[in-house]
Amino acid sequence: MVIQQTLYFDPESEKCFPRELPVRQIPILETKKAEVMSIDPYDPCPCNSGKKYKFCCHSIGDEVSKISHLHETHQTATALQLLDRLKKKHPEQPLSYITEAQILMAERRFEDALVPLNECLEREPDHPAAHSLLATSSFLAHGYKRSQKTIYTALQKCAAVDVSLATPLAISIAIALQMRGYYLAAREHFALAMRVASQEYQQNLFMNLLEFDGDDQIPYQFRGVHVLERCPLEDSEQQATFEKAQRLANLGCYRSSASLFKQLAEATGLVTLWKNAAFCYAWATDEVKAAELFHQAAGIESDFAEAVELETLAQLLDLNNTGEVVNSIEKVFEVESLSRFLTQMDLHPQVLRGNVPPAQDPEETTPAAYYQILNSELDADSRGEGITLETVPVVIGDIDVFDADRQLGNPAIVRLYAYEGDQLEKTEQIFEAALGKEGKKECGLQEVEPDSEEAGTPLSPIPTEQWPLFFRWSFPQKMPILKRRELEAEQWKKLLSETWSETPLAGLDGKTPAEAAKEDSLKVALTAAAYVLDAQTLSLGHFLDFSELDPELGISELAPLAVDASSHFNTCSSMTQNRIPVKELSDPQLMYIFNRALLIRHPRFLYDVLIEVLSRDECIKEVDLDRVYTTLTEICHKKNQREEMLSWIHKGQENAQAQPEHAFESELQWKMRELSFRLEDTSDPGLSDFMKGIWDNYGKKMPQIREYLKAFAQAFDLDLPWIKESSLLDTGDLAGNVSSEGIWSPGEAAPEADSGSGSKLWLPGQS
Template sequence: MSIDSYDPCPCNSGKKYKFCCHSIGDEISKISHLHETHQTATALQLLDRLKKNHPEQPLSFITEAQILMAERRFEDACKPLEECLERDPDHPAAHSLLATSTFLAQGYKQAQKTIYTALQKCAVVDVSLATPLAISIAIALQMRGFYLAAREHFALAMRVASQEYQQNLFMNLLEFDGDDQIPYQFRGVHVLERCPIEDSEHQETFERAQRLANLGCYRLAAGLFKQLAEATGQVTLWKNAAFCYAWATDETQSAELFHEAAKLENDFAEAVELETLAQLLDLNNTDEVIDSIEKVYEVDSLSKFLTLLEKHNQILRGNVPSEQDQDSAENVPTAYLQMVSSPVNAESKGEEIHIDNVPTVIGDIDVFDADRQMDQPAIVRLYAYEGEQISLAEKILDEALDEQGKKDCGLKLLDQDHEASSNPLSPIPSEQWPLFFRWSFPQKVPIIKRRELEAQQWKKLLSEVWSNTKLAGLNGKTPWEAASEDDLKVALTAAAYVLDAQSLSLGHFLQFAELDPKLGISELPNLNVDESSRFNTCSSMTQNRIPAKELSDAQLMYIFNRALLIRHPRFLYDVLLEILGREECKKEVDLDRVYSTLTEICHKRNHRDETLSWIHKGQENAQTQPTNAFESELQWKMRELSFRLEDTSDPGLSGFMKQIWDQYGKKTPQIKDYLKAFAQAFDLDASWMTESTLGELGNSSGEGIWSPGDTTHDDSSSSGQKLWLPGE
């Protein structure tokens, strides 16, 4: 181990190497090499001997724990760390590793005391030693749905990390804040606020709570803030306690305190934000859910099984990812099928489909081939939500196979304990279930028809269905019932903001005008701002109240970057329009990104004329670029083509495709392959393409039909130049 004698010891005790673990350094190097070359058992045997011979050297205990953790033996890793701490109770790295192992083995709540001890011990010697602990907690909590806690632990990791790791951790934060499947109210910064406290003893308690929170000891801080809140009644202290409980993963207690803070808050908009957080946390922890059911079957003959299923007009074959798109670590199904509520006419172009008879997906089937080498049979997994959907899915399966078919293919229902669950369908809160729908359209139905039907469905859900849904946040009342009660005004407005987050996660951008006007719900008022206003501590929900038009150029540029990260469409749209209205700001931004974002927002809102106008703005901007103008123009042309293909009745579609063919086909021959594929797939009248040209399709490209977001590969006919397409 080539370490200078006066360098810090690699056991991270805080001592110099010479005065800590110098005498066993060479042995540890050999042991580490054994582990790296997959001789872990031998490495552990040597470590056991080394610990007995040099019990005063922490590095042998630390190394053993690190090896065991690398092998995911987290429970086992705790023993050498506990032995190390018996000899050196203040060893910061041993505390940090023990907390990490305990957390990964037992979970956050069981490991909380160990975690807090580690954070405080590390702070005394080297706070950066807590970085791996904080990041491990953050990642695990995000996967488990504790979003406020996960975000704060990412921020904690940033606070304690050494400078060399801060950039990577910053990217973790950006990735979290940009995840639109997380309610936007949980993303972005949340800070503990100060408030005037006259009593000196209370002030001392406040400072202690703040220090504990800064270290990551959130439950300890929460208890102190709650104690102060009960003594003083100040809303800020209730709010601080609520955040700290959420960061400690006690979301039930946090929700109670947010509800309490909302009642005490005099500012209506602030009260709505607190109540929104409370209702979101309640939903995150409700037992009132529509759960998904998984049925697992063993099959002797997959070919017979699939043949029988595909004859049923309510079972549709889906696409399985190509080998190049598959994650080698995942067990990817060899076939995927969907079960729908009503028969689907594969040749239909949607003339007979309206909002009340769209086929609904009621079940999914994943089919996994047998692995003869591992002596594993073929497996079929059926997923559906409980109640009517699982009953209908099982009925369709019985109809498709009948008793004889089950015998022929050797279908056998397995016990749930026999197979590890891999159910991809998440439970849905019961009160959100009315908003949840999955439709299946025949392939030939134009995309514009599908989007129009989805827009009609959302209009109905938002103006009628949601208004008549009983909500826990309204004490079990419906929004229509709550609208007549003044004391539920805050809760009703908060419920609308919860709906805002829910609809975004389901792919719809809520406009408050879509809600029944009789409810009397409107967006929260704008913040009062001036040139001295600072927004770095604004939550995402507060940020959306910032009036873009009243900002200075510098303020607008700061908010522009934050808005692009959180990507709340209503606010982002206003910010982007304001940027385009200021010449100095336009010089500072990537206009291509601005136009493409506006295109995306308007497209998802189904504002087709405005979408096309932003596409044309993007094309005009591309033509002015000093470099890569051709590639940029092509990107925008393909984006427009993708948009136009949604409406195959567009009389200008064929001419537009010919324009691309003539203008770009010579320099990028692959474009012609894609245009041929589009013409064939969408059954377009492209008379300017010859029959022989269309007949070459099978040999022209092995990549299939392109759509924006797909990548492409080099083609020998392109003289070595790769075709650059949207999404690359």
């Protein structure tokens, strides 16, 4: 039997709870429950003590099976009563304690589960499964830091008997720490779970690891592998201490390991030991101490590139733990007449009604309406001809409106939120002006205290030094997307070449980059600050070209790594990997780096890798060209390199046409991808002919595509007379089926298209 627990992590208390919180849901955590049916007496005992069943819990196996069945049939109270009797009758049998704890954990009574586990350990102090479950329950009840000693004990006890018993503990910690923002610790606990898991679970855990490494909202310097470096020491006692620290780290006892590495570093002064200690403190969630040691290691590292990487990690950890942030502030109101409130909002020129975001969960409460509050009026019917960087409407606040729940007697709720400071002040002024005194009375608006259990954080806090890089804009619907993108590119150019240079940064001792550039002692820190900026811009949808920075700062990318035919890169960090000169790699080396680069997806480096792969005939045979061309298209689109982007699209189309199977579907996808990018510039004189080509060449075989084209024409306000003139009923001679996503496949004749079918449009970024 498997106990499944859906857990949620509360960042304030550092606890996991079974109730819904305003955070991303943690994936299901699985814990093996003892199964005693049909077990051979000489098989391992299901209590996971490490003993044979015959010599451990054989005498109570049948009763535990019946009790487990009671729990499975939702007779939990009876099951727990019987277990209590069984413990008193056979106090020496661990299975009854283990089963009780597992049932309580399944019921999400983590605090209660500690009682039978402690009772079990009083009688059998080395029971590995009891230690593992105790650590898991303690972690879920009290959080990581308070449970650290219990966790370390469990990891060591499991390693002595069956290390795989620690898998649920490691994965639950990894998931929770990722949600808390301890990214280095989370990544290492995912790796720990992989190391200790039995083979049957490794595939799923590997997917967890891949998902983490591919998350571009996490700084790329925190993703990918980080290893503790070997450091031979002449002193035999010191060498023994080093080996002990390494063993503890391998087991997941990171704080204990960190203390030993720090002790050795203080005695020897070796940078490798400071670095190892820093990583272990980070993996133990003590990021403040880790940052301190990374700074220290960077200060004594003789290799400039290595020093910059250490300093970059230090600055990122400092930023992750800074108290200097711009917070979002939420105000909650009850409304008696929602219709009157919405009417008032719709009348104000700086309050713009938006589309309600789709629910992420079927049980999630969806707003009845959503508004953005702008700092200036928006001409919704214009094409944005007069919008410049100085006049672009900025989103300064948001409003979520929730309808009343008649059944529960809950009133309609309005949630107003904005970032503290000028934006909040202006948001409140506009909100007041939109309603007025009479409007407040008519709709019965009254401010209330937010319910602590329902209070959300719709907007994430932003470090103060990153605030100048953050912007949210609103555009008229008819404004061409290309013009929006050009305006955003212009804004980034200004932010990177001017604004950032004059922004005080904690990593530069409060100096601006322009001031730090004048001090040689800050060269490492300044270069590291640029790599922190690199990570920040990626998370905001842009990626840094170092040529965009002010030339007077004297910042350039780190020098390429020295490589040869014997070089191996499996222990390279993501930041070190980006320094690999791909042109100097052998074909096998390049293919290894190709897969790593596709996972981390740092655009600058990934682009170089893909271009090099396409230049080698042997490498081309080993890659999915469709994926390569798609990725190059996406990179060039982000860089606003429109002509090169279209050239890769055409390469993708040629590759699709050359495929013996599924050529039609693949070619159509590439055509639709090109259309999505061409629609960004509705003034393109060739747009009409291009769409007509899709209508004529693909619409006959796939009628649904014509519905898409009509929808695009309407959404982008395109004047296409040929759509009205063309027959919508000619489905051609090729029979097939059309999925709800609009993908044609061979088969029986496709039904006639229904414009009201609700099929999804193919959107930019879909493959």
